[in-house]
Amino acid sequence: MTESKAAALCGIDTPVFQAGMAGLAGPDLVAAVSEAGGLGHLGGLRQPPSLLRQWIRMVRERTNRPFGVNLVPAYGGPEVFEAQIQVVLEEKVPVLSLFYGDFTALLPRIRAAGVIGMVQVGSLAEARRAAAAGAHVVIAQGVEAGGHIRGRTPLCALLPAVSAALPDTPVLAAGGIVDAGSVRAARCLGADGVWAGTLFLATEESLAHEIYKQRLLRAGPDDTEFRTGYSFGWKYGTPHRVLPGRAGFNPLRLVGGGARRQDDASMAEKLSLYAGSGVGRIGDIRPARDRVAALAAGFEN
């Protein structure tokens, strides 16, 4: 096993980080990933503070291992975001990952509270800002990533630039990481660890609708689209990557989203569903621990 600064910092066995995914990464998935030696992140976006607190406690009922909460200020507005941060601090969650915002004022507060702060970035300039403001870990997100995308740069260009610019900050690779081969490629480009979303949707524990999971399995390597139109709850024009909805002509096919187990089946059939460009190499639904093991194999020497 290679040395990983991020794994050592977080107290985990292998530097496999499951991306926080709004409403789709709940307590079962997070606990399963952390139990398997990686680090799960609750998808806190879309969760009212009281439900977020409940989810954190549910993770703790399932595992004693470290885990994280993921938050995005862009969705609920500053008051909801601040209330969510309060919950994370009060509940003493070990790791907080952040995306889509300016966190220069928040990061010193996170550090002072003893929480490990991670920021997902889409450009070299944003990576430098996050590290200077006190992020313990930076996640370099390539344009291959599923869901919302911060920049326009492919991972193979962004990751080596960020790793070289921040020699003292562990950098995780995000975007199209689905197997040991993609982990090895990311390591060659300077990754200290990996951050994967789509792969963890195709698990028994994720809260994705069954139809969503089946669409992930059917998708090939050419089936994702980079879009800048509508996506649920986000500012119009925020870039995102989806599997286009093709259930005949329906307005929902123009909307990016992530159908949850509790949503109506027609949502999963019609919506354009978030997925990363590695989706063509995901062939089955597995327990999350198998996903952690598959990615961890890429860190064996």
Ligand SMILES: Cc1cc2nc3c(=O)[nH]c(=O)nc-3n(C[C@H](O)[C@H](O)[C@H](O)COP(=O)(O)O)c2cc1C
């Ligand atoms: C369904 C879905 C939902 C996502 N939701 C979030 C989110 O709430 N917060 C966040 O920081 N990133 C979110 N992302 C982006 C991930 O953090 C990460 O960049 C992405 O999953 C990496 O690419 P991959 O899907 O190819 O592994 C989401 C991604 C997906 C696929």
